Amino acid sequence: MELACYTQPHPFHCSLMGSEPYPPFPAAGAAQHQHQPQPSRARAEPQQPAPPQPRAAEPTRMIADPLKGRLYCKGRLLGKGGFARCYEMTDVNSNKTYAVKVIPHSRVAKPHQREKIMNEIELHRGLHHKHIVKFSHHFEDSENIYIFLEHCSRKSLAHIWKARHTLLEPEVRYYLKQIISALKYLHLKGILHRDLKLGNFFVNDNMELKVGDFGLAARRESMDQKKKTICGTPNYLAPEVLHRQGHGPESDVWSLGCVVYTLLCGNPPFETSDLKETYRCIKQVEYTLPAFLSTPAKQLITGILKRNPSDRLTLEEILDHEFFTKGYTPDKLPPSSCVMVPELNPPNPAKTLFAKVTKTLFGKKKPTIKKGPSEEKDDISKLVVGLMKTSICRQMSYKTVEGNEVTPVTCPSISCSPVETLAEEGSRKSVSRSIRGTAASSCEAFEECIPASAVTESAIGLLKSCLSSMPPAQRNPASLACHEHFAWVSKWVDYSNKYGFGYQLSNHRIGVLFNDGTHMALSADRKMVHYNLTNSKHFAFPMSAIPEQLQSQTSVLRYFASYMEQHLMKGGDLPSIDEIEHPALLLLQWVKTDQALLMLFSNGTLQVNFYNDHTKVILSKPDHSCLLTYVTKDRNSYTYKLSSIRELGCSPELQYRLKYVLKLLQERADT
Structure with a gap:
């Protein structure tokens, strides 16, 4: 069955009644505000997910380095894996915050388990790159091994994906360029990450991406030697890894293709409800490209997800692909993009007549005092009532552009309400703008869904x-x-x-x-x-x-x-x-x-x-x-x-x- 298709709004899309910002849509689980679909002149700060609180069973306590005597305040739980938990910790003297991987000695009691942790530490401490999580230091006490890493305050791409479900193509290019930069560095040093996934791409306060978690990373001893261990996250494993044919740099590229697909389409390409079926789909390279994807995006994904590793695009070829060369990549993303669709501004955007009209109507933005939900709602209501009373739509004429010919279009007589006219007629104020969206259902209460x-x-x-x-x-x-x-x-x-x-x-x-x-x-x-x-x-x-x-x-x-x-x-x-x-x-x-x-x-x-x-x-x-x-x-x-x-x-x-x-x-x- 074809995947449900949907497309994020065009970055140039402005509101029907003005170009001023609207109250942001809260992320799932954020504080509830009943926002109204009319423009507001007051800018509201985007709702950020509330940070998880420390567990009652794990109260905040002090951790001491037994050799150097430095004290650290153990804070909230950031995440957990098979062997370790990651906590936020703050150096009491310097007030610097770290993400600290805590591994209980009981989990690494066997020699090969401890050797694995020591190898991770040795490998990670030698990595120095702008887009790789920085290793700081480590120590042990009687209970645990502590690995101190760079703290990324905006969590990971997994958290962003959970809040957003899909990202815009410019956002994917923004993150992908940084991941590729880190991967090129690793591969040149003969290091395979072997667990590339959304949860291992961390984002710092400046919206910079950092590749992290080197628990499964390994060195290639020679160009002919390949790691043949089956390891990684099932949805992102390459066919050659499942066939035990070895894990090379091309396997990391495969995982990267799965990441691109997931961010653009909303789900991993080979995800099913049954693990065996997922593995079968991976081995057969059986997946569906949604119709809403752009042609360059489809070509990029198909160029990466090739059964034969030698047929896959290289990291350099990915950067030279039309997906990048003919697409806009922002220099920086706003922090609000972690939970909502960003308003991106490519160079020299087309200025529509409607944008000029609204600028004339509302003038320049003025700094405002942050208001509560009820005040904000009242302001929005007043603005809409004012627009209805002045019947703005009767005072404006609009233009549409077809090819090179500019044709004036007169607003219809007021046989309907001004708000209806703005809602229906306002949609033509941008030049040949296409915006799409999709959803589907398999519930018996709904008709059989046709793609x-x-x-x-x-x-x-x-x-x-x-x-x-x-x-x-x-x-x-x-x-x-x-x-x-x-x-x-x-x-x-x-x-x-x-x-x-x-x-x-x-x-x-x-x-x-x-x-x-x-x-x-x-x-x-x-x-x-x-x-x-x-x-x-x-x-x-x-x-x-x-x-x-x-x-x-x-x-x-x-x-x-x-x-x-x-x-x-x-x-x-x-x-x-x-x-x-x-x-x-x-x-x-x-x-x-x-x-x-x-x-x-x-x-x-x-x-x-x-x-x-x-x-x-x-x-x-x-x-x-x-x-x-x-x-x-x-x-x-x-x-x-x-x-x-x-x-x-x-x-x-x-x-x-x-x-x-x-x-x-x-x-x-x-x-």
Whole structure:
């Protein structure tokens, strides 16, 4: 089955109503704030995960170096492995903080176990590189061996991945360059790391990456000698390691490819629920590349994950790959990127007219005093009310760019609320901007999920066949008097520059596709919340029993529901359907261009909303006979069998829209 696909927001994407920063989305488990999807002029600091507290069974105590007499204050637990635990420790005299690996003597009682620890110490103390965790010193007392290492305050890429699920390509390039720099140094010194994974890439206070944990590292005695021990983390093991053919530098490169895949796609490439099946997939190099990945990213991953080690890209070839040479790599990432999608600023970004308008409206940013959640919420509400009262959308005209031609577009008359106009019409203010997202479900309460790529391919085939064979006509065929009702998007809110894309279905179900690819839905009766983590993990909770980890997302979901209900008009006269009678569907992917919004759903439905006149085209298959529904600019809807249009033709205005939808789908299929 194809992996669920999703894409992070474009780095140039600005809010619909202003370019000022929004309140950040709290990480799972962080303090709950009910943020609202309107712009705020007050900058809020990103929520950082609360540091874990020391365990009650392991109270803070003093550790003394028996030879030098230096005292260290033992702090919180940072992590634990098979032989050791890692603690934060502070030198009492210098106040310097270390990450200290503590190995009980009882765990290394056998000679070969102690030899392993001593080899790790000897190897690590000889490494001096900007992107390798610095070794400081070590000592023993009657209970433990203590290895003092550089403290990385922002934990590891594993923690960042857990909070974010996926990273943007520029972020992956940023981290990957630093990892490769460290690996080149190690390999030149004849050292194999043998356990490259997210948890062994640490991030310091300056957002610099450091490769660490050399517990499985080993030296190559000669170029012909290879280490044949099976060691490392199962999901990242190379085929030759599993076949006991030896572990060389190419095996580290394989693990690096798995890391790249995991950061971009959200899961390791060979992960299954069964270890034997995982090993089989690795040996057969059997994995799936999600459709949402860029072509250079796909080519990079396939170039690394080759069964034959000699066929893999080298570290130098990775850096020379199109993924790096034609992609933007930031010089530094903001600390907030540890828990939320960063706002990156590549050199010479395109400046849209809307950005200029909002700069004129709001002026320069002013320093603000940090406010509490309730004050922040009040400020946001006041701003939106002010925008509605002044009806800003009536005072602005916008431009879209198609090729080299610049065409002025006048804002429509106020037949809808200003907020709705901003929500729908504002989406065309950026030049040919495409933003996508994905989620899927395997729960029986949801319709059988069709991959987004399959929906796209099917729609392309149907529209091609229809447009190529239908005769000329000046009017549409007769609309169906009665047909099976289907679910469609009646309202939507684009807040993807911070949280995600919200929508309301015609059955009154509310859905949000968050930027990290997860999907959350609120039932029509507002009693149940459905949460989709991946294409195989679906959870349902009563509204009264939402887990603490999902409280923040639920707050956003509830506010989206309230906002759309109060401020947005229904997008047409299509009848609503009962949620009980119709299986729930999920938004798989959405794409915004300068003219329209395209949405693909898990049941194969495709909907395209045109901004300029609010017309809509919906392709659906309620009875496996494709239907085409057209919502006109006066919000009246007409449903036809697509086969009837193919045989009888349709009006020029509908034909124009069908051709545009086909072109859009073909462009998406080629990327």
